[in-house]
Amino acid sequence: MIEISNLRKYTREALTRLEVDMNFIDAESPYTERTLYFEIDKKFSYMFADDTYDAFVLVPLYLAMLHKQDLHIRGKISAKLYQNIKWYVQKIWCDFYDELSPVTLTVDGFAAPPKKRGKLIGTGISCGVDSLSTIYDHFVRERDPDFRINALFYFNCGIFGEFGDAKFLELTLNRNEPGKRAAKDLGLPCYYVNSNLHAFRKIVDMNKLNFIAVYSCALSLGNAVSRYYVSSGTNYQEIKQFNDHYHNADMSGFCESYLVPLIQTERTELIVDGCQYRRVDKLKNIADWDVAQKYLNVCWGYTPDGSNCGLCPKCLRTLLPLEILGKLDDFAAVFDVERYREISFNYKIRCLQNYGKDPFEIENVDFARENNFPMPTKHDAYILGEQLIYF
Numbered sequence: 001m002i003e004i005s006n007l008r009k010y011t012r013e014a015l016t017r018l019e020v021d022m023n024f025i026d027a028e029s030p031y032t033e034r035t036l037y038f039e040i041d042k043k044f045s046y047m048f049a050d051d052t053y054d055a056f057v058l059v060p061l062y063l064a065m066l067h068k069q070d071l072h073i074r075g076k077i078s079a080k081l082y083q084n085i086k087w088y089v090q091k092i093w094c095d096f097y098d099e100l101s102p103v104t105l106t107v108d109g110f111a112a113p114p115k116k117r118g119k120l121i122g123t124g125i126s127c128g129v130d131s132l133s134t135i136y137d138h139f140v141r142e143r144d145p146d147f148r149i150n151a152l153f154y155f156n157c158g159i160f161g162e163f164g165d166a167k168f169l170e171l172t173l174n175r176n177e178p179g180k181r182a183a184k185d186l187g188l189p190c191y192y193v194n195s196n197l198h199a200f201r202k203i204v205d206m207n208k209l210n211f212i213a214v215y216s217c218a219l220s221l222g223n224a225v226s227r228y229y230v231s232s233g234t235n236y237q238e239i240k241q242f243n244d245h246y247h248n249a250d251m252s253g254f255c256e257s258y259l260v261p262l263i264q265t266e267r268t269e270l271i272v273d274g275c276q277y278r279r280v281d282k283l284k285n286i287a288d289w290d291v292a293q294k295y296l297n298v299c300w301g302y303t304p305d306g307s308n309c310g311l312c313p314k315c316l317r318t319l320l321p322l323e324i325l326g327k328l329d330d331f332a333a334v335f336d337v338e339r340y341r342e343i344s345f346n347y348k349i350r351c352l353q354n355y356g357k358d359p360f361e362i363e364n365v366d367f368a369r370e371n372n373f374p375m376p377t378k379h380d381a382y383i384l385g386e387q388l389i390y391f
């Protein structure tokens with residue numbers, strides 16, 4: 001059995017930590033970490049909900065299902081979250097990943113609903129396409145104060161690498177810089193939350209654990225955050241078409257659209273946003289937005305300072321739709337567009353060759369057709385043959 005206990009909130013120097021112990025009972029833990037925690041600037045310590053274990057259920061549950069251990073929480077959690085985990089979430093995860101097994105979750109009771117819910121309506125700001133599209137729709141375009149974003153968050157929970165790796169921590173902090181500047185331009189507060197949830201990535205890979213870690217970070221802020229938009233990178237059509245492709249591999253692609261609505265407590269509602277758009281449609285949505293033109297940052301992080309490299313698949317699948325839209329030069333502050341023009345022909349050939357296999361390259365080819373944009377011909381691809389440069 002895995003047991004989660006000893007929930008505490010304490011401040012050390014400038015940071016407040018919300019922390020629990022995690023113990024394997026009658027089994028040896030394969031992890032060196034013995035606690036799970038979240039940290040925030042002590043000025044914002046009130047945001048952490050320390051009367052409920054809600055933020056410490058999902059990651060331990062996933063580990064329990066992976067290691068075939070029941071899970072006991074020695075404290076209270078949201079009744080709503082408990083019910084959804086018991087009846088639905090475990091089934092979805094078992095369908096997603098063949099190595100998982102259903103387990104028994106027991107708790108010591110249910111947390112009382114809050115007298116007043118928090119006032120913050122938030123989302124993450126990574127400055128990627130998904131993140132900026134969510135902010136554009138739910139801050140710039142939204143007028144209803146109950147649904148309009150009024151706070152931005154940056155969670156360090158393993159998007160860029162493993163816990164304890166100084167290089168990845170530096171990259172994570174570098175990648176926070178455009179978000180902080182964008183938040184300032186927008187007049188929104190930007191809160192940084194640190195965690196150690198990615199310490200468990202050494203056994204559980206990123207595309208399985210990181211999404212759960214993001215949801216958990218949002219739940220840790222239950223005293224302040226009443227709604228949190230989770231920007232999804234997968235659209236509804238893709239989820240249907242590429243279900244097998246994402247099985248055992250990418251939790252977001254496989255099930256985020258119907259998993260997130262189940263990650264709810266009486267304090268905090270998570271809303272999955274972005275599944276209604278293809279990635280190219282999100283780019284079209286934000287292409288004329290000055291904030292996107294100044295801060296768009298999509299790169300897989302091959303550059304030391306975290307800027308867009310312009311060469312990796314993620315950069316290229318962003319640049320081609322911008323070219324199709326006639327907006328390349330508007331993004332010259334964040335991409336080397338001249339360099340892209342030199343190499344774009346080969347990338348376009350690759351998109352044509354991968355049509356039907358890769359969701360993003362399908363989108364780009366379809367988007368070119370929809371916009372009457374001239375792509376290379378099959379003859380061009382044949383002539384180039386082995387000379388093609390693959391990225």
Ligand SMILES: [Zn+2]
Nearest residue numbers: 299309312315
């Ligand atoms: Zn790149």
